[in-house]
Amino acid sequence: MCCFVTALLLFGPRVAILVWWLYSPLYITSLFQTWIWPILGWFFLPWTTLMYMAVAPAGIVGFDWILLGLGVFADMASYFGGYAERRRVPYGDRLPTY
Amino acid sequence: MTDENDQQAGRSTAARPAAPGRHTGRNWAVGILLFLGLVLLTLANVAFWAYFTLLNTQGWVATVGPVSQDPAVAKLVGQYVVGQLFEAADVQGLTKETLPPELQILAGPITVGLEQLADEAATRLIMTDAFNSVWVAFNRTGHRIVMDVLKGRGDSLYFQEGDLVLDFSEVYSFLEDQLGVEDVNLIPQAEGGRLVLMSSYHVAVLQEVVSYLNTVGLLLPLLTIVALGAAVWVSPARRQTVVWIGLVIAVAMFVSLIAFAAARSSALISIQDPFVRELGRALINALTHGLMVQTFFFLVLGLLLIVGGWQAAPDSALMRWEAARKEREAARAVLERPGREPLDEAGRMGHTSPGTT
Numbered sequence: 001m002c003c004f005v006t007a008l009l010l011f012g013p014r015v016a017i018l019v020w021w022l023y024s025p026l027y028i029t030s031l032f033q034t035w036i037w038p039i040l041g042w043f044f045l046p047w048t049t050l051m052y053m054a055v056a057p058a059g060i061v062g063f064d065w066i067l068l069g070l071g072v073f074a075d076m077a078s079y080f081g082g083y084a085e086r087r088r089v090p091y092g093d094r095l096p097t098y
Numbered sequence: 099m100t101d102e103n104d105q106q107a108g109r110s111t112a113a114r115p116a117a118p119g120r121h122t123g124r125n126w127a128v129g130i131l132l133f134l135g136l137v138l139l140t141l142a143n144v145a146f147w148a149y150f151t152l153l154n155t156q157g158w159v160a161t162v163g164p165v166s167q168d169p170a171v172a173k174l175v176g177q178y179v180v181g182q183l184f185e186a187a188d189v190q191g192l193t194k195e196t197l198p199p200e201l202q203i204l205a206g207p208i209t210v211g212l213e214q215l216a217d218e219a220a221t222r223l224i225m226t227d228a229f230n231s232v233w234v235a236f237n238r239t240g241h242r243i244v245m246d247v248l249k250g251r252g253d254s255l256y257f258q259e260g261d262l263v264l265d266f267s268e269v270y271s272f273l274e275d276q277l278g279v280e281d282v283n284l285i286p287q288a289e290g291g292r293l294v295l296m297s298s299y300h301v302a303v304l305q306e307v308v309s310y311l312n313t314v315g316l317l318l319p320l321l322t323i324v325a326l327g328a329a330v331w332v333s334p335a336r337r338q339t340v341v342w343i344g345l346v347i348a349v350a351m352f353v354s355l356i357a358f359a360a361a362r363s364s365a366l367i368s369i370q371d372p373f374v375r376e377l378g379r380a381l382i383n384a385l386t387h388g389l390m391v392q393t394f395f396f397l398v399l400g401l402l403l404i405v406g407g408w409q410a411a412p413d414s415a416l417m418r419w420e421a422a423r424k425e426r427e428a429a430r431a432v433l434e435r436p437g438r439e440p441l442d443e444a445g446r447m448g449h450t451s452p453g454t455t
Contacts, residue, residue: 001364005357009349020360027367054359058366058379063390067355070397074352 013046020053031056047074121334128339131329136346138325140354142318143396147389149315153308155241159234161385166233167225171380176220178373184213247301248308262296337407344403351397355390362386 003023008016021028031053032038041049051071055064151157165171184190189212194205223229247262296304326343333339362382369375 001357001361004360005353008353008356024364027364030367050356051359054356054363057363058359058383061383063387063394064359066394067359067390070352070355070394 008050013050014042017042017046017050017053027057028053045072045075047071047078124332124334128329128333128342131325131332132339132342132346135322135325135329135343136350138318138322139347139396140350141314142322143351143354143393144389145311145315145318147392148311151385151388153245153311153315155238155245158241159238161388162237162381163230163234165380165384166230168380168384169221169225171377172221172224173217174373174376174380176224177217180213180216180220184209184216189213244295245308248305249312250305261294261298262301263294337410340410341404341407344400344405344407347400348397348404349400351393351400354393355397358386358389358393 004016004019007019048071051068055067151161190205190209193208194202330336330339366379369378
């Protein structure tokens with residue numbers, strides 16, 4: 001758990017998912033019937049995937065839906081935040097013209 | 099390309115305001131206090147919940163009490179108890195003996211029907227207020243006993259060879275003597291009616307934890323408030339520090355929520371027995387619900403601090419307008435100095451015809 005939280009704080013959700021998978025692969029494989037959804041989730045919605053992995057085995061009831069919503073919110077915030085701040089990155093909004 | 103980069107770097111350096119060197123120490127202090135606040139808040143969140151829910155008998159009863167009236171739990175427990183009793187009493191064998199030989203083939207279906215009726219009756223019984231009162235009383239007494247033991251005031255009656263034990267042997271004797279039910283084993287983990295709740299090693303570890311939580315359960319939240327308050331007080335830019343505090347709270351609580359949910363799931367998956375797992379799911383969900391809601395509340399508080407601190411900043415358009423106004427007034431003051439030609443109503447220099455110059 002400590003490695004997982006450290007990875008999450010220092011490197012973000014994608015690395016945390018990998019650490020969790022390395023630590024307990026059976027836990028992860030028992031959650032998903034196919035490899036497609038976790039891989040797509042890992043690429044495009046990492047916070048939502050991580051939150052689903054955390055809440056699903058105990059059953060998604062009541063407050064767990066709010067937790068899943070927070071995961072979706074975090075993913076959306078990272079996408080829209082990145083878009084809104086693109087001008088702060090040099091050449092973030094356009095390629096340089098020579 | 100290199101020239102372009104250099105030019106851009108030069109522009110950004112020129113555009114950046116000079117860093118106030120005299121605030122370096124205070125900025126470091128704010129950073130350290132924020133980090134301290136992050137660590138303390140994460141610990142305080144759990145300690146506060148544990149103090150008022152796990153260690154407090156009233157809080158424990160209020161949290162776990164309603165579980166017996168949860169229909170899913172009542173059905174599960176009812177089915178389990180009836181199944182164990184039917185197995186112990188060999189109801190199918192008794193039915194077969196009672197029926198005439200030509201109808202003995204019906205013993206199986208009759209037993210299944212009886213078991214279904216008993217399941218429904220048991221579920222209804224468990225969901226009654228009377229059973230709930232028994233469940234609440236059992237929890238209140240049990241929690242007090244366990245807490246007394248963990249606080250070092252325990253009765254040696256519950257200690258057997260250093261282990262904390264619940265002894266059901268008298269209940270089994272009652273069932274055997276009064277109801278004629280032999281070899282009953284309601285709790286498979288209880289050998290000879292003795293359920294070892296905690297080994298002596300775990301009792302010792304938990305005594306340490308409880309002692310620690312009793313001390314810091316209320317102290318940690320206070321220290322957190324002091325650390326974050328000191329960060330604002332020390333800070334040369336208080337509004338920005340409030341935004342940072344909000345960010346720290348939101349991140350800490352978001353990661354805590356993921357960690358709590360993951361720990362809960364891992365604990366449930368580690369339980370082998372399906373009945374105990376299902377029961378554990380209901381109990382753990384009931385117990386951790388308060389912690390989750392509390393953590394979510396702090397997360398929302400953090401987000402509100404971020405938005406509040408952000409919105410408290412002066413409006414950038416208003417600042418530009420104010421700067422332009424001051425610039426105009428300064429220019430007017432220069433132009434209206436004594437000896438200069440007065441300005442007309444539109445703020446222009448006095449009209450001179452082209453022919454005069």
